[in-house]
Amino acid sequence: MNKIKLLSKLQSFFDADERKRVQSVDEIRVVLNKLKNKLLQTKKSYSLCTNEAFKKALQLEIDVITAQIEKGERYLEELVTKNDK
């Protein structure tokens, strides 16, 4: 490992903001995975559902989860680009 790489590693170790950012990135990935699984399950329930009222509620749930995933991905991208800068 060259000196510059070692120094940058040390710097990120002592940088509390950076540690928090890395932790947030990890957590957001976990939450996004959970949301995607939930979306798949809801979509499956929607395709099997025959009750119109229930189907409408499931559609709303699909829309809400999709919006949450989009927001989460935007937030993740923001966090990752912050590091690149």
Next chain:
Amino acid sequence: MIRNSFLALTVLLLSYGFWLSADFKSIVAGISIFLFGMMSLQQGFKSFTGGVLEKVLRTITDSLIKRLCFGIITTTMMQSSSLLSVLVISFISAGLLDLAAGIGIIFGANLGTTTGAWLVAGFGLKVKISAYALPILVFGVLFIIQKSKNLQGLGYILTGIGFLFLGIHYMKEGFDAFKDTISLSDYAMTGFYGLFVFSALGVLTTVVIQSSGAAMVLIITALAAGQISYENSLALAIGTNIGTTMTAILGSLSANIKGKRLAGAHLVFNLFTSIIAIIFLRQFMWAVDWFCNIVDIAADDYTLKLATFHTLFNVVGIVLMLPFVNPLARVLELLLVDKAGAVDKPNFLMDSALEYPDTAVEAVRSETEHLYDNVVHIILKTMGLHRRDVFTDQQMSAIVEQYQKLPDYDLDDAYKRNFKGIYSAIIHFISQARFTWEMQQSGRLYWLREANLKLAESLKGVKHLQKNLQKSSLSQNFYLKQEYDKVRCQIATLLRELELFKSENTISELPLLSQDMLKAQLKEQNQQMMENIEVLIRENKISAEMGTSLMNDSAYVYDIQSNLISMAATVFINQSADSTDVEREMMLSDSELSEVVESSPE
């Protein structure tokens, strides 16, 4: 009254004693200085550790050995189990620690207090410690007057040690001089009679001094001066073990039933240990001699032998009682039953909870949950519904259909009786709990206060809604009635869903994000209701006046429900979960939710 009389009597007796004997004055001054040193030491550790004890306490609940070690180390460092007892009682009362964990820590603390006897017998009486006391006191005071909190804490610790040394010195001097005039050893008693009398004397001394550590130092210095016999000093040591439980019992008076159970466990353990020590005194004495022989303690070094005895019978007590910690906790839970808390009074806001940030937050959270239950009761009563129906799997529309006639419910009276008192108590409690060194908890308290405000606002909405709900139940207009039934149905359904959040708060996956779904449903229902009202007016099924009232009420319904959802996000969701911060970032804003609802296909 009794307390004041007792204080007056003590002052009179002490004054008489001081007038009678200068040596008595020296002994009592020694005890007082020693006690003051203990207080200073505790003060130092309290400000010096700044939340470290609480942090450790939160992480040691998984292992009995860890709890024991925590009790031993903390008490050894502070030379008193009082601060630890208060801490453990506060944590148990707030529900942050279970009874079995608390018992383990108290067992450890009991053993930790025995180290004081070793320090005094092994060091305090063999070295001229008064020579160290004065310089330590000077450094201590020098640090106390510094601005840095850590230096101040160190200063209190140093002055504590200085005063402890000085106290021991005065007690020793007093007993040494005392023997020239009166020899207490003339009153020595032998056999079981002496054992019981001196054990009782040990209990009395500890209860009066309110510290087993100080009582033990007094016994050791008296033994070193030859004022009491070795055998009687053992009985006195047994007595201090029973007497010390009084401190825990007094401390638990301001705690709830959980704190009282811990004090009960402390009493059971110390009584059991003392009975074992009394019954097997001969065997213990033999074991002490055997141990002292091995570690090269002289046969006539009675002070160190007393310290060995004190530690030994506490170790035996712990070894014998450890397998019964969980059964003991269960028995105490059966014997000291938690009476159903009053609905109109705070159940969790104990003074003991104010001692620590975590316990204060948990107490406010639990009390807010209690207040929420009362709000649910008021809302359901106003809508003519019952808990027994709403919180089941029955279809909500069928339940609402079943109760068409709304009772003449006095909401103002219910507000005063079931809400205002607890609400005021919570706000007062939060204003008392000011923690500068734990900003996280201060933030949590702020959000909990906001949650309480949301509950108050939702009740205000219910108050506005009540008049029209009652009017509609008497109305002959089928369509108007139907719309108000939908309102009752929507609110009751939300309460049912929030009840699920409340009971599943630890296992629900992504609980904060799940609340977006509730909010979206709310927006959709509101939108649907507005459209329905317009259609009903257009088709002349309801009058324009009825329609505008319904529109106003739909705004109240929306406010009631959104306030309840916001409150639930703060109170029912585990805020310490890893994903909470990220979930908060990903939650949809009001405008984003509106966008989702509007774009969702009909």
